[in-house]
Amino acid sequence: MNAALVAENIDKSFVTGSVRADVLRHLSVSVQAGELTLISGPSGCGKSTLLAILSGLLRPDSGRVFALGQELIRLRARELEYFRLQHTGFVFQGFNLFPALNAIEQVALPLGYLGFSHAAARRRAQTVLEEVGLGSRMTLRPAELSGGEKQRVAIARALAKEPQLLFADEPTSALDAANGQIIIDILHGIARTHRATVLCVSHDQRLISHADRVLAMEDGKILSDRRLRSVLREELL
């Protein structure tokens, strides 16, 4: 099987004033479709930086990155922007919702950029909000939703365009246990039913036990790579 995401020998440093921080060092990894892959590791070890590089948001200083078979560095800025719009979805710890828009509008908005008509975007938004269990909450604004519900709106927004690549950076860390569990189950379901590649950064121990594969990072490197549920999955498939 071809990997959906591949990083080959990437390095990334940040220079602030006279201080240079080597954040990723000779890092190589590949991530498969249809799986929930989790990156764990201490604060500052480079997890968000790796996610940004694999999603094309940030360029490595050296090394190569392939997403869905495309070498990202070879794409022009416009092409990269369109690739990201079409194929990647993002979910963040802080939800990143627009305060003035209700749930349907939040989810429908990016579909407009992909050429959906207003009516088609709203229909798709409704379907996806139902899929994440928010069928009865569609006309509420962020201030009227709980943290868990807001995160489900953010996931629905990322999911609505049916991206092949879904990135989540600490999606459960602002949530209590019960809501965190709901989000984990939804992310898992996305990998399974949509055959998407779900790459998630988290410290959350509950998420770790639900992942298909766990990459432990430390100091800019991947220290261990464990596959947790592959046997069980093959039985299910």
Ligand SMILES: Nc1ncnc2c1ncn2[C@@H]1O[C@H](COP(=O)(O)OP(=O)(O)OP(=O)(O)O)[C@@H](O)[C@H]1O
């Ligand atoms: N744009 C930037 N400019 C300068 N330094 C940066 C930048 N982005 C990240 N860094 C530094 O790179 C290191 C790794 O940051 P990163 O955000 O990848 O860590 P992380 O593993 O996601 O941590 P956390 O768990 O706290 O989110 C940190 O020391 C950070 O200060």
Ligand SMILES: [Mg+2]
């Ligand atoms: Mg981070």
